[in-house]
Amino acid sequence: MQLLPQRSLPLALGALVLALSVGARGGDTPDRWWAPGEGRVLPAVLDYDNANGTLRTLVVGGPLKTKGHPFFEPLGPNGRACVTCHQPADAMSLSVASAQRQWERTGGKDPLFAAIDGSNCPTLPQQKRESHSLLLERGLFRIERPWPVRSFNGKPVTPDFTIEVVRDPNGCNSGVYGPAAGRISVYRRPRPVANMKYLLAVGFPYDPKQGYALPLDPDDGKPQSGNLMADNRAGNLRLQMEDAGSSHLGMLKRLTPAQRKRLQDFELRVFTAMQVSKAGGAVDSGGAKAGPARLRDSAPGALGSIGEPVWSEFKGWESIPPEEAARLTPEQLAFRQSVARGAKVFRDKTFLITDTAGINSRIGFGNPVRNSCVFCHNMSQMGNDVAPGQVDLGTTTLPFADPWADLPLFKVTCTGRPHPHYGRVIYTYDPGFALTSGKCADVGKITLQSMRGLSARAPYFSNGLAKDLRGVVDYYERRYSIGYTEQEKQDLVNLMSVL
């Protein structure tokens, strides 16, 4: 995988920010929604406000003219572009708030709501709001996966499980859809298209969770990071964009080599993170070193435990000198201290991780194993997993997943060895990585996302089960009976709000 050419220049930040910040002001500034084919210029530095502060997006070598650019132009007949679901104001993902806003502004006519995957199922009456409830309430798109699993990295796979539909509330897993028709519908959040060099970085030559050396990229023969897509069905950006082109954009033709090159080049230039916290001020001030510029300038792929500890960006806020404290309001001071504590809770507060495939099996950590959030979220500066991050947190699989009557429920039966934790029969809303690997031991595994720009892109987890950051902490508390104090929960929320 080619990364950015070295000519990526550090930006003259100060000058650009003033001139180019958009979205936060009223008047004749362009809307925060980037519609396909508008032909706006994407500034080198772009700020958008959200409830917790200001998110900043940097385009290395920018500004970028989006006119004619394949990420911003509708390439297929449904009027969508990549940017439709990967919005700068939403950390290059899509928040449920933005989906709702577009519904209100356009009476549900925005291409975002295209029947193919912007509705619960194309068979439903498309003008009705409730036919788009999964997108409007939880930010989910329908993802269609072939059944039986066809191939993983070019190799044919014979799945060691069968799959049946227990419940089909949206009609997209029966009739012309569903496993019997070779088309499984699952529902997932868009993942941020930013800070990509970290998601493509390879730390070690092995995938310790699968027990093999890393699979090789079919295009350049190099090891793959294994950190793209909830189910890792695309091992590199080319495979991913071809998948997106034919599914989300409804393209009938394939992307041309020139389009692919421009898409990839763009994807590797975008960095996004919170720049200013409403409660705590700039995240690169007072000794803190967070924000997107540092993300852009740092080397990707380092393991926090042997290098720069994860979220040590906020070490400077652990003990704020009196002269600095005097410049802050009591609220700002308290917030900064809370963020610094949150980073320590994230790294140091341990709990028992249990029955979590990818961690407690088959890799030999044992079940249970005592560790902290950083065990899985271990990459410096990003909080994704340095190793391929397919882990079954239980977010999509019973009994750990929350009850959702509006999601399909599948019954998976392992035909070879039973699943190490669930046994032979598994009930799941989304088998995740198993739909790529064909292994029942992988049912429910979802690739860890990065933790950047969270404030701009609620809800969280691949099926949107956590509606806000507190919901994330509450899920972990339920899942692992951690015993966080109220203060520790708030500290974690504050930390995540400034990433």
Added chain:
Amino acid sequence: MKRLAVLAALYGCGSTQAAEAGDLVRFVACPVYRDTDSGKKSGCWLGDDRDTGMRWDVSQSPYKPDWNYAMLVEGRPSTDAAKPCGAPTLDPVRTSRLDTPCVQHMIPAEGFTGRKFVLPRRNIAPLSVTRPVPAGPYAERVFPVYFEFDKDFLVYQYDDWLVDNAVTWIRAAKPKRLIVTGFAATEPQVVSGVTLAERPEVAGERAEAIAETLRRLLPGIVMDVRSEPSAQPTDDAEADGLPWQSQRRVEIRALF
């Protein structure tokens, strides 16, 4: 014994650990998890040998137990008398997950500290760190890789390190071809009243798992993949003097 000597020569080591088999311990038990807390990965694993009534600390295994399943414990009493988990320590030790279900059992720390995690000796450096080129002259050589009982899974911070060393050597030595042979310990043995034998198929599964890893690390290498379902013990040092561990292996043989 002739075979042992030949293998020892090929492995390039002359360890005699396997010969001093007197104090080897082997039993089947449900694991007991002692919830000690000296930071990450500091919990303790204990197991009771039904035949002797001894409780052992088995926490030092490179592949650790699952509290929902019985484990096969294989080890040697440690010379270190400290009991951070509240029982004498087996070290070296292996704990293999068996398919027999167990009742989850967790006991409190009861004042024991457990062990603060230290990175095991067998850990690999990130890819960004260049491996030193192993010195020649290069001649036929065998690199063994070891497995959990009846499993084909590449063990983290054990097998990855063994394979990494092998691959670094192979990249430098450029052998003509590799023979990858999977072994299985299929001879039934009674342990704690349970008859245990590896499936013959696991020999082939192991060989294929390592062969796939080698195809990814050494694209284009010429490789023969074989299986040998009746494994004999060896005295290779990386099996830590545990004869059963030494049987459950794959051999990567480099030929010139």
